[in-house]
């Protein structure tokens with residue numbers, strides 16, 4: 133089945149006056165609050181296509197405007213159902229905003245929509261280009277723990293600390309590279325949508341995004357691990 137590429141306009145009907153709402157959160161005819169149409173995703177919430185490059189100012193403006201309109205205070209005298217709806221939609225709006233404003237979470241979310249986000253067994257494997265560095269890191273970590281256990285002298289500890297700091301810088305720059313790669317696959321994804329690329333081409337891009345995300349999470353864990361170890365020395 134083809135997933136919709138852009139925001140769909142479902143044939144939703146106002147629950148109050150039966151006018152067609154076009155999927156809007158407020159009926160254009162009577163102004164009553166409406167539930168999200170079935171199949172609406174976070175992108176649709178903001179009236180955005182499923183693209184990965186998005187204008188953060190536009191997103192923020194729409195978020196603030198929707199937060200205001202959906203605020204439960206405005207529904208103090210409305211029916212119980214409408215009040216509940218404003219609460220539910222407000223909380224979904226917060227989730228949607230938190231997810232879409234973060235470029236990594238945005239990609240993860242896009243993949244999850246098509247069940248393409250797979251953490252996989254390979255998640256724990258070092259990317260080939262980092263194998264050597266990871267090996268060295270583990271050695272330094274072992275040395276450090278040994279030195280600690282045997283009450284290593286200050287000079288030895290300092291040397292190990294310097295090694296770990298160098299490793300941290302290396303992995304942080306690897307992380308920055310992966311982020312750049314994620315950015316460029318994201319741009320490719322958007323162009324694929326613009327040129328109405330077929331299902332197979334889109335699937336391929338999603339697989340690449342998934343692979344980049346896995347690599348990113350591996351490297352981020354390394355960085356955090358080194359930081360933690362350094363904080364303990």
Ligand SMILES: [Zn+2]
Nearest residue numbers: 146149159162
């Ligand atoms: Zn209406």
